[in-house]
Amino acid sequence: MGRSVAAMITAERLTKRYGDKTAVDAIDFTVRPGAVTGFLGPNGAGKSTTMRMVMGLDHPSGGGVTVNGRAYRDLPAPLHEVGALLEAKAIHGGRSAYNHLLWLAKTNGIPRRRVDEVIGLVGLEAVAHKRSGGFSLGMGQRLGIAAALLGDPGVLLFDEPVNGLDPEGIRWIRNLIRSLAAEGRTVFVSSHLMSEMALTADHLLVIGRGQIIADTDMADFIARNSAAYVRVRSPQSGVLAEALRDRGWRIGRDDDGALKVEGATPEQIGDVAGSRNLYLHELSVVNASLEEAFMRLTADSVEYHARTDQPVPAGV
Amino acid sequence: MTTSSILTPPASIPAPARRGDAGGARLTFGRILDAEWTKIRTVRSTVWTLASLFVVSVGLTALICLAAAGDLGEAGNDEPVGAFVTWGLMFGQIAALVLGILVATSEYASGMIRTTLAAAPRRWSVLAAKATVVTGLLLVLGTLTAFASFLAGNYFLDREGIGLSLGDGDVLRAMFGGGLYVAVLGVFGLALGSLMRHTAGAVTVGITLIFVVGNLVNLVPGAFGEWLTKLMPGNAGSAIANVESFNPDLLEPWTGFAVFAGETALLLAIAGWLFSKRDA
Incomplete structure (x- = not known):
């Protein structure tokens, strides 16, 4: 049978409080099938707490979250519906990878040959019967992914899957995540790195201080935030703006009154100014990176700021 | 995007026969039990603890009887x-x-408890399965240990002409009683570990409670102290595992065992209630 249309994660007013501190603050979101939904936020924003609540591991203080229309603990055979990689190396170091997957398979009546299949899938055949305590972080991550895929679930959660991996491992996980979504599965991936999300996610949920601060299509987000522009300062900026607008370029204003010209190269702008005998005091290309867009978005919601930009006055 | 993956091209994920369909593959207590049994038999710490239970018990019994x-x-x-x-x-x-x-704390040390509960979110069933596995394993090994201890120790007593007979009612009761006592003691440990989630802490509290406090309450004066001594878990429970006791004031074997089993059941119920309430 194909993937059910209902294979999704839905949170409504989902809340988690620890004492008087609110880690997740009444958030609403939906994670849909056939796409990778990136869950982006700075450390401590509530990503892992939210994912643990999806998995029924942490109890919400308010609201709720369902997977395929049910609370996680009401799923008749959870591993067949949801697979998760929540933390690297959450395995007993004395047990082999094979035996780890074997007990896991037994809980949900998954046949033994599927254990061999997923071991092959993540490339752990050579070490499957060795004690997992000696595994590198990358191998532990592969074992975690094998566990997530064991029941061939329609919904997958990955919490910071590329953390601490080497470039090969990172590329492997990216490809895997993309292909799982391409098969029609619901894929929910958290990260604190915008650059990582830009490469893997189709849809973006940005969380900061426990609140959803953006719920947007990835392509839209990139289009809106990554455009480069040319910054132009001129004592005759009004005339210059008029002249540039005549050429069909979009003109904006920076906070200090400088012009932001989109769609033109510095050479073209310089030529226009020269042809009209206008003075230029600055002509520079500004590349707004996605990372900066993300920083701006979450600037108010970062839990712990490093105070390097503002030296503390002496003698205070 | 590049498709030349390093180890395995993940483009095609082989699927099992039932694809995303949970028909027939439901979470049952039997399956959780099977998984817990697989867990306990696939780590070396199980072999080491069971071996030390047997070797220490039989060896020390033989030594004291020889001496x-x-x-x-x-x-x-x-x-x-x-x-x-x-x-x-x-x-x-x-x-x-x-x-x-x-059985409880090792899963918290590694974070594996979250894998367990993702696969089996019915927490009471998980705890019950763990208790069943611990009980079964220790019941068998405890009984074997008691018989081996008896045979080893009684060999030296026989040489002095004061040996006991296995046909003696109290001896036979103590043999199976040994299995019953260590089985319930194991479950007591499971409940304690589940409450505390920390190996060193739970071992310290467990040993202190059963072996140290159990003897210290002797010092509490009067009838209150007497009853406290009788009711301490280790004192109440161990009588069933002994043919005779050094301390004549303890509860009768079966009465004491019932008290110990009751105390353990209460502790396990509290552990289960907290296990289902707390974040994993």
């Missing part, structure tokens, strides 16, 4: 001979407690 048989055989001896044939269990039982604790 004491001569004195016990002399006329005018008033020591209870029956207390010597399972003497080593007094120390071997620590391994049973530790095994039970580890």
